[in-house]
Amino acid sequence: MLQCGVIGATGYAGSVLVSLLSAHPNVEISYVASHSYVGKRFSDIYPSLKGACDLVLEEEQVEEASKRCSVLFLALPHGLASNKVTQEVLNRCIIIDLGADYRLCDSSVYESWYKTEHGSKELLTQSVYGLCELHRSEIEQSNLIANPGCYTTCSILTLAPLLAEKLVDPTSLIIDSASGVSGAGRSEKIDSLFCECNESYKAYGVTNHRHTPEIEQELSLIHGSALMVQFTPHLVPMNRGILSTCYANLKAAVTEKDIEAAYVKHYGSEPCIRLMGSSLPETRFVRGTNTCAIGWKVDARTKRVIAIGAIDNLIKGAAGQAVQNMNIRCNFEETLGLPLNVSNPL
C-alpha cells in the first residue's frame, strides 16, 4: 500500500481528498494535518467520514510528512507551499500541490497576479502542470505536480481542442464561468455566509481573477504563441459545480463537423471526459465525480462557437484530479478510486 499524507486536510478540497484516498484500493493514509484542528480526529470535524478516516490531525509539517509518505498532497492557501517544499523533500517524496504556487512557469507572472514573492523559484523547472489530459507523460515523471485550479481545469479542457486544431480566432476568447460556493473554501467570511450567497447570483473577480494567467499559460502553449482570454467568474447558490461557457469566433469555413471532430480526436478515449455534443452539460451531471462533461453549439448566424464544460470543482477541479495525477504518477489505473457517474438528483 502506498503511504499518503494530506496537509490542509480539513478544508473542503482537503477533506474530499481524504475521502477519496480512504476509499482508494492501493493507498493508505498515514498522515493528515490541519492548521486549525491539531489534536482532533479528522472524523470529529467530518462526522460523515467516521470509519473512513479517524486519524488524529497533526501539525502541518512538510519536512516531517515527506519522511512518512510516498505521496504528499498539499491543500494550502497560496504562498505557503512554495516556502515549505524543498529539494530534499522532492528527493524522497512525490508532492502533489493543490494550491497555486507551482502552476505558473514564470514566477514574475505569479508574483504580479498573487502580489507575493515566490518562495522557491528554483523548483519551478521541476514542476509539471497537472492537467492530466494535457500533460500525462510529464506527470508520469515528475515529483512536483501542480494540480490545476478549478475554473482553469474546466475552461482549458473546454477550449483546448478548438485551439489545437486552429478552428477559432485566438483573440476572441471569452470565458464566462460560474461556480458553487464550496469554491470559496471553508473559512469564516461574511461573503460565504448562507444568507449572503443564497437566492443570489453575482460576478466577481471581473478582469482580475487569479485563474486568468493559468488559463492563458496553457492555452498559449497549445496555440503556439501568447494569447489572452477574458475570464469572468460568477457565484451560484449551490454547493458544488463549475460551468464554463466559452465563446470564440470561428475561423472562416469552419463547420460544426470540424468542431465535433476536434473534440473526438482529442478526447474520444479520455476516461474522465464525457462529450455531449449539442445536448450540453449541466453541473449536476458531474456532481460528485471526476468527469468533465463538454458540449458545444455552432451559431451559424454569428459565426461563433459556444463550447460549454462542466466539472465538480472539488473533484475534477481539485481532489479528484489530484488522485488522477497520483494514479498516473504511480502507474495505477488512471481512474482508480475515482467516481465517474452520479445518480441525479444528488
Next chain:
Amino acid sequence: MLQCGVIGATGYAGSVLVSLLSAHPNVEISYVASHSYVGKRFSDIYPSLKGACDLVLEEEQVEEASKRCSVLFLALPHGLASNKVTQEVLNRCIIIDLGADYRLCDSSVYESWYKTEHGSKELLTQSVYGLCELHRSEIEQSNLIANPGCYTTCSILTLAPLLAEKLVDPTSLIIDSASGVSGAGRSEKIDSLFCECNESYKAYGVTNHRHTPEIEQELSLIHGSALMVQFTPHLVPMNRGILSTCYANLKAAVTEKDIEAAYVKHYGSEPCIRLMGSSLPETRFVRGTNTCAIGWKVDARTKRVIAIGAIDNLIKGAAGQAVQNMNIRCNFEETLGLPLNVSNPL
C-alpha cells in the same frame, strides 16, 4: 380610481402584477382572469395575497374585459394575445401586453423565431416597445404597449448607453445572462421541478433563445443600423433575478471615464436605475424591486468593457415594468406603487 384587469392572473408574472396593482393607490382591480382556475378566488391560489385580492377568477375574455377596464394587462403565452386584441379593443382600452406578440416591429422576424403566424399584424404599427427608459414619450401616447421580456430589459438597459455613445464595437457584443427559475413560469414541466433545477447550473436556448431578436431590434435602433448579439441564458437555482454579463470590445481610446459618463448621461436621473460603477450588482440587491442595477469594469489588458445589469425578472422584467408603463401612460408618478429598495437577506 382607474379600473384595471389582469388576464393570466395566476401565472407568476400575472400574480405579481395583481399584487402590485392591489397596493397601487390610484388603481382598482375590477377583473382577474385565469385559464386554469375559473371560479376560484384569486387568494385561494395565492393565500399570501388574502385580503389584497379576493376576486373570483373569470374566463379569459379580452373583448368583455376591455369594456370593464380602462387598462387591461395580458400575461399570456405567446401567440394568444395577437389573436385576441382587436382595433375595437384598443379604441376603448389601454392594452399592456406582457407577452411577446407585439414586441417585434417586423412580423416576419416574429414568425421566424416563434414558429407561429402573427394574428394581428395590422396592429403592430400602433404598438410601442414598453422599455420605459428608452421609449417614454411614445408610451405616453399608445394604447398598445408591448412590455419587454425579462432578459431583454436587463440586457438592453445594460448595453444601451455604450452603443448610444459609440463606445464599443457593435460586432463584438456577447450577453451572458442567468435567471432564477420563476422565469420558466408556473407550469407543470419536469424541467422546472425542484429536484431538476436545484444544486445545478446550466445554459439553455444557446444560439436560439427568443429574446435574441428583441435585444437586436432595440440595440440596432440605438446603434443606427442592424447589429447582432450573442445571447446565452443560463438557469440558476433561485426563485428570482436576472444578471446579464455583457462583453464588448472598446473602440480605440475609450476610457473608463467615457464609460461612466455615458451611464450617467443616460441614466443619472432615472428613478428605476441604480448605477453602481465598479462595485457591481448582485441579483439579491434588486430582488422584489423595480430597480435595474448596473455596474461595469474596463479591462485595460484586453481592451474590453464588461457591463453587468441585474433586475428582478418578475418585477422590472415583467409586472413592475408593466405598472411603470401604466404610470407613464396614465400620467401617474412613474414609480407609484413600485418598490425600489429591498432589505437583504430576503
Next chain:
Amino acid sequence: MLQCGVIGATGYAGSVLVSLLSAHPNVEISYVASHSYVGKRFSDIYPSLKGACDLVLEEEQVEEASKRCSVLFLALPHGLASNKVTQEVLNRCIIIDLGADYRLCDSSVYESWYKTEHGSKELLTQSVYGLCELHRSEIEQSNLIANPGCYTTCSILTLAPLLAEKLVDPTSLIIDSASGVSGAGRSEKIDSLFCECNESYKAYGVTNHRHTPEIEQELSLIHGSALMVQFTPHLVPMNRGILSTCYANLKAAVTEKDIEAAYVKHYGSEPCIRLMGSSLPETRFVRGTNTCAIGWKVDARTKRVIAIGAIDNLIKGAAGQAVQNMNIRCNFEETLGLPLNVSNPL
C-alpha cells in the same frame, strides 16, 4: 416626524428595521449605529437600501442616542442592552429592545439560561413583553419594551388560544420549530457558511434553547400556573421564515369546532394574524411580511391537536414586531409601515 435610532443597525434584524423605518410615513431615522462599521454609510453595507438610508454609522452609544431620538431600538447580542440602558435613558426616550435582556421577568431565570449576570435588574419591573397581540395595553404605556424572540413569537401566538380556552393538557405541549438561516445572524461562523447549511436539515439546541423560558413564561401566564414545554428548533436551508408545529393532547370532549372558535375569538380581528384553518400555513406565505399565519388539524384518532404557525423571523419575529410595538406605543395605526402580504414566489 418621530425621531428614531437603531443601535446594531447592520445585523440582519437591525437592517430590516432600518428598511422598515425608512419607509414608515411618521418616522425619521436620525441615528444608526454599528459595532463593526463605524464611519461607513449604512447603504455601503446594504447597497440594496441606497436612497432609503444613507446615514453614516456611528458608535453604539445608548446615552447619546437617547438624547437625539424619541424611540431608540436596540438590536444587540444578549447581555449588552442591560448594561447600557439606565433610568435616565428611559426617562427621556422609549426603548424597544430586540434582544433578550428584558424579556424574562425573573432575572434568576435569565441568569440561569443565559449564563451571565443581568446588568439592570431594577428596570425589569418597568419592562413589558412586547408580544403585541397579548400585551397591547401595557405596551401603550411602557418606555421599556422587550421585543420577543422569533421562535417565541411564533410558538406563543400559535398555542395561546388553546391554553386560554383550556382546551389542551398543559403537560403535553411539544413545539417542533424550524427556522431559516438568517436567524443565526450576520456573524462569521463556520456553522453559518453556505456549504454547511445548504442541502441539509438538523435539530439544534435540543432541550436547552434559550427561547424555552420565554415561551414558558408567557404560556404559564395565560394558563394561570407554571407549565413546561418541549421546544426543539431546527435549521432549514432558506433565508427567512419560522414554522412552529405544536402538539397538544386535547382535553376530553374538545372538538374541532372548539378549536376554531378559540382562534376566532382571540385573533379574529387581529390585523397581523391570518387564520388558515385546516389549509395550513407555509413559511413562504408570510415571507417579507409582519403576518403570523396559523392553521390547525385535530387528530380524532390520537386525540391531539396539531397547531401550526408561520412567521418571517426577521419581521414579525424581530424588526416588524418592533415597529408594531412603536406604532402601538406612539398611537399610530398599528400596521403603519408594515407589509402584510407577499407575492409568491419571492
Next chain:
Amino acid sequence: MLQCGVIGATGYAGSVLVSLLSAHPNVEISYVASHSYVGKRFSDIYPSLKGACDLVLEEEQVEEASKRCSVLFLALPHGLASNKVTQEVLNRCIIIDLGADYRLCDSSVYESWYKTEHGSKELLTQSVYGLCELHRSEIEQSNLIANPGCYTTCSILTLAPLLAEKLVDPTSLIIDSASGVSGAGRSEKIDSLFCECNESYKAYGVTNHRHTPEIEQELSLIHGSALMVQFTPHLVPMNRGILSTCYANLKAAVTEKDIEAAYVKHYGSEPCIRLMGSSLPETRFVRGTNTCAIGWKVDARTKRVIAIGAIDNLIKGAAGQAVQNMNIRCNFEETLGLPLNVSNPL
C-alpha cells in the same frame, strides 16, 4: 453474475437503484422498464449515468421480466404491484417491491389508508417487511420483500430500541419528520416545482400521511401490543434527506445511560447504522449513503427523550435498502455496493 431487473427505472428511486446495481460487483442489470420512456436509452434520461447503464427501456411487464431476472425490483406507484405480482412470478424470481403494496400485513389497513382495493391479498402471508435491521432472518428466506417507506425506515429505526427495552411510554410517541423534495418523486406536479418548494418550509399530510400505519405496525410488533404514533411530515427545500425528531415520555427512573445502552445493544454492530449519541445527526452527514445516523438527548427537566434519526430518503429510504435486502437474500456481504460515507459538502 446475478441477473436483475428494475421496473419503474426512470423515477428517482428507480434510477438511484439502477445506479447502485450498475456499480454492484455481483450483479448484472438485464432489464429496465419505464412507463414514460419505452424505447429510449436509460442514459438518455439520466445523462449522468452514461456508461453505467445504457440499456433500452422496455415496457413494464412483471411476468416477462420475472423470466429474465433472478431478482426483480419494482418501483411503482401504490396499487400497481399488487395487481402484477402472482404466485408464478414468485416461484421463479425474487421480488423486492419499493412500493407500499406488500408492507402492511393487514389488507384492510392498507385499503383504509390507501383508498384502493388490494390486488393480491393472498400473497401477503409470504411478504416480509424489508427493514433489514429488524427482519434480517425472514428476509433471507422470502421471495417477496416489501421494501419500507422512507419516513418509516428512519422513524422506526430511531424508536425501535426505546420500545424494545421498554424505556418509554408507548402512548406518548410523536414523530416530527422532514424530507427533501425528491421524496415527492419525478412527476409533473405544481407542488413540486422549484418555485413552489424553494425558500419555504411546510407541514403536509398532517394526521393522515400513509406512512403512519407502517410505523405503527412495526412499532406495535416491537412493543408487543398495538400502539399509535403522531406522525407529521414536513417538506424541506433540499434534494435529499429525511430527519425524524422523535419525542417520547420516559418511564420512571430511566436514565441517559439506559437510553445509550439500548441503542448500543440493538445497533452497536449494525454496519448501516451510525450512533452519534448527543452530537446529533444532520441529513448532510448521510447524503448519498445507506447509513442511518441516530442521536439522542434526554431532557431531565421534562422527563422526555428526543431521539433523532437521519437517512438519505432515496438510499436507505428506498434504493439502498432494496440493495441491502438483495444482499441479505442472496447471501452477499450485506453492504456490498452500498456507500456508507460521504464527503461534505456534497
